[in-house]
Amino acid sequence: MTQAAQAVPETATLAAEPSGSRRRRGRTGYLLMLPATLWLLLFFVVPFYSLVATSLFDASGSDFRGYEMTYAWGNYVDVVEAYWQPFLRSLWYAALATGICLVLGYVLAYAIAFKAGRWKWLLLVLVIAPFFTSFLVRTLSWQLILSDEGFVVDALQFLRVLGPDDRLLATPVAVVAGLAYNFLPFMVLPLFASLDKIDPRLVEASSDLYAHPFVGFWKVTWPLSLPGVVSGTLLTFIPAAGDYINAEFLGSTNQRVIGNVIQGQFIDANNSPVAAALSVLLMVLIVAMVLVYVRRAGTEELL
Amino acid sequence: MPPSADTAATGAPAPAAPGPGSGAHDGPDGGLRLSSLTKRYANGFTAVHDLDLDVPRGSFIALLGPSGCGKTTTLRMVAGLEVPTSGRITLAGQDITDRRAHQRPVNTVFQNYALFPHLDIYENVAFGLRRRKVRDVESKVRAMLELVELDSQARKRPAQLSGGQQQRVALARALINEPEVLLLDEPLGALDLKLRRSMQIEIKRIQVEVGLTFMHVTHDQEEAMTMADTVAVMNGGVIEQLGAPAELYENPRSTFVANFLGQSNLIEGRVLSRSADVTTLDMHGITVSVPTARTHTDGEGGWIGIRPEKVLIGEEGADLDAPGNTVPGGVVSDVSFVGVSTQYLVRMPWGQELQVFSQNTGRTRMFTVGEKVELSWRPEYAFCLDINQDAAAGVDDGETR
Numbered sequence: 237m238t239q240a241a242q243a244v245p246e247t248a249t250l251a252a253e254p255s256g257s258r259r260r261r262g263r264t265g266y267l268l269m270l271p272a273t274l275w276l277l278l279f280f281v282v283p284f285y286s287l288v289a290t291s292l293f294d295a296s297g298s299d300f301r302g303y304e305m306t307y308a309w310g311n312y313v314d315v316v317e318a319y320w321q322p323f324l325r326s327l328w329y330a331a332l333a334t335g336i337c338l339v340l341g342y343v344l345a346y347a348i349a350f351k352a353g354r355w356k357w358l359l360l361v362l363v364i365a366p367f368f369t370s371f372l373v374r375t376l377s378w379q380l381i382l383s384d385e386g387f388v389v390d391a392l393q394f395l396r397v398l399g400p401d402d403r404l405l406a407t408p409v410a411v412v413a414g415l416a417y418n419f420l421p422f423m424v425l426p427l428f429a430s431l432d433k434i435d436p437r438l439v440e441a442s443s444d445l446y447a448h449p450f451v452g453f454w455k456v457t458w459p460l461s462l463p464g465v466v467s468g469t470l471l472t473f474i475p476a477a478g479d480y481i482n483a484e485f486l487g488s489t490n491q492r493v494i495g496n497v498i499q500g501q502f503i504d505a506n507n508s509p510v511a512a513a514l515s516v517l518l519m520v521l522i523v524a525m526v527l528v529y530v531r532r533a534g535t536e537e538l539l
Numbered sequence: 540m541p542p543s544a545d546t547a548a549t550g551a552p553a554p555a556a557p558g559p560g561s562g563a564h565d566g567p568d569g570g571l572r573l574s575s576l577t578k579r580y581a582n583g584f585t586a587v588h589d590l591d592l593d594v595p596r597g598s599f600i601a602l603l604g605p606s607g608c609g610k611t612t613t614l615r616m617v618a619g620l621e622v623p624t625s626g627r628i629t630l631a632g633q634d635i636t637d638r639r640a641h642q643r644p645v646n647t648v649f650q651n652y653a654l655f656p657h658l659d660i661y662e663n664v665a666f667g668l669r670r671r672k673v674r675d676v677e678s679k680v681r682a683m684l685e686l687v688e689l690d691s692q693a694r695k696r697p698a699q700l701s702g703g704q705q706q707r708v709a710l711a712r713a714l715i716n717e718p719e720v721l722l723l724d725e726p727l728g729a730l731d732l733k734l735r736r737s738m739q740i741e742i743k744r745i746q747v748e749v750g751l752t753f754m755h756v757t758h759d760q761e762e763a764m765t766m767a768d769t770v771a772v773m774n775g776g777v778i779e780q781l782g783a784p785a786e787l788y789e790n791p792r793s794t795f796v797a798n799f800l801g802q803s804n805l806i807e808g809r810v811l812s813r814s815a816d817v818t819t820l821d822m823h824g825i826t827v828s829v830p831t832a833r834t835h836t837d838g839e840g841g842w843i844g845i846r847p848e849k850v851l852i853g854e855e856g857a858d859l860d861a862p863g864n865t866v867p868g869g870v871v872s873d874v875s876f877v878g879v880s881t882q883y884l885v886r887m888p889w890g891q892e893l894q895v896f897s898q899n900t901g902r903t904r905m906f907t908v909g910e911k912v913e914l915s916w917r918p919e920y921a922f923c924l925d926i927n928q929d930a931a932a933g934v935d936d937g938e939t940r
Contacts, residue, residue, distance in 0.1 A: 440620050441653040443640040445667035445712070452641075455666075459657045 291512035333415035341423035430464025576626035601767035646713035799933035
């Protein structure tokens with residue numbers, strides 16, 4: 237469903253493609269748009285329609301008995317009442333993970349872009365390297381790292397940061413850490429792309445114009461890296477808000493996020509209308525938040 | 540010559556100027572002084588070697604040389620963007636060697652301008668004032684934008700301006716801070732020839748108007764000579780020669796300067812006698828004389844140098860108005876007519892081709908290839924250089940533009 241949310245601006249760019257003044261060129265343009273249009277129709281519009289339709293089915297039906305289309309808008313009210321907590325938790329965890337990723341990712345991307353010299357490309361490969369293993373395997377290995385007998389817990393207990401009976405696994409800390417770890421590359425890469433484009437002479441110019449290095453960073457480097465910050469936070473926040481693997485493997489029932497609920501409703505409870513209503517709600521919520529965020533960041537002015 | 544003292548005095552008193560009393564101890568005018576400045580990079584390359592330079596306050600100096608001669612490194616050390624390996628930098632009586640870039644009363648006009656793309660023209664120009672928390676930003680920026688004739692563009696972004704306009708913004712952004720020294724790092728390199736000419740005059744006008752010290756780095760000899768009061772010709776990390784443009788051109792002390800600034804004919808000669816006024820040399824069997832003041836070698840031999848436009852060309856046996864050094868037996872091997880002058884290559888009996896530029900005054904006819912001619916020049920225009928120097932030094936560097 238997160239892919240669907242990203243596909244929306246794609247249609248907009250396609251439609252905005254400049255059309256030639258001559259008719260033949262115009263027709264070629266439409267022909268070239270055809271594959272993408274078909275793709276969107278087949279894999280976005282149709283599924284989205286089906287999803288919205290399902291969310292309006294009578295919730296008392298079941299996958300076996302079939303559903304009745306009753307325009308049950310009440311489904312939405314019901315799911316908000318029942319599941320507002322995992323909803324908020326999803327957004328809260330995703331926001332925390334995005335914040336952590338931004339801090340860690342910015343430092344890393346900055347170092348790679350400006351300080352790594354000839355190690356630049358090797359470091360970038362290392363950033364992408366985790367993608368060579370599957371998402372599940374990586375999350376499962378975090379179970380080992382954060383396990384009660386693992387070295388992280390041992391070390392923290394030794395330092396009295398954790399009490400003797402405290403644990404990391406099955407806590408919000410573990411879920412957020414897992415999210416931050418899994419989505420860090422999505423933050424680092426756009427940040428690197430933005431930072432790497434910054435002419436180092438601009439930073440020199442700022443210090444030549446009496447700006448202390450910190451001020452120079454704040455007035456020159458940071459604003460010029462904003463496009464990377466915006467795309468990095470979006471690429472991290474959107475999938476993190478919909479993710480349920482980290483909560484599933486690293487959390488407990490107390491850390492259930494909306495993804496877990498949707499999965500449970502759809503697969504275990506066989507309650508498709510509720511799952512669909514939750515999905516639509518999550519999608520609408522994220523699109524709305526992204527729109528507000530992009531509008532407020534005002535990055536189009538930087539281009 | 541530097542601008543008159545009163546220009547420098549009335550030109551707005553720099554707020555960045557250090558406190559009272561300073562400047563009195565070091566140097567009469569508190570200009571910029573570089574003492575045994577050296578920059579050696581980690582890879583062992585010495586960009587600047589033991590450089591000494593005094594730039595009086597209010598003067599316009601150009602560091603001229605081919606790429607890699609150390610001129611930009613010198614400028615960057617003054618700006619504080621590069622840390623010298625050894626040596627000191629003194630400005631307005633204060634040692635600024637250990638100060639960081641943002642603490643120095645120095646501003647730079649960068650090559651390719653380095654304007655902040657996310658700020659409009661107004662904010663670009665105001666940047667330095669805002670960092671120093673200067674009051675009255677509004678009126679100062681307005682006045683500066685008027686000076687560079689960009690007041691109507693204040694709210695545009697740098698990318699919306701033409702190259703020449705961006706150049707003026709870069710100048711305004713540096714000038715507004717009234718620095719002790721304004722550094723210009725090849726500021727006109729990105730402009731086309733016509734615009735470059737008008738900007739050269741423009742910058743020179745502004746320098747006289749504001750009375751600040753300007754240090755200009757360029758590899759364009761014409762630019763250096765038009766704009767600067769003093770030119771320092773740099774090569775291989777050292778200053779080869781320092782002086783007023785005319786002095787450097789007329790009396791070069793090394794083959795590099797002779798070739799890099801304009802063109803020179805360098806002919807091998809052997810010293811016959813030296814007196815207080817005149818040095819006499821044997822030049823492939825012809826006796827020629829060079830003023831001793833323009834003889835820059837103590838050795839047996841020397842390169843006799845003469846600028847192509849100082850050489851007169853005439854028919855064999857013609858009576859040329861150049862008593863002294865007459866060189867017969869030349870054959871014209873190439874003629875190119877460029878309008879204001881005709882440029883000849885003349886093959887001499889000893890095999891060397893000499894360049895001759897003949898002004899198109901209409902008084903002499905044009906010679907054709909293969910014609911026998913006689914060359915001549917007034918002895919006072921000739922100079923004599925160390926024979927151990929490479930006669931081709933600086934030739935290619937000077938030509939490329």
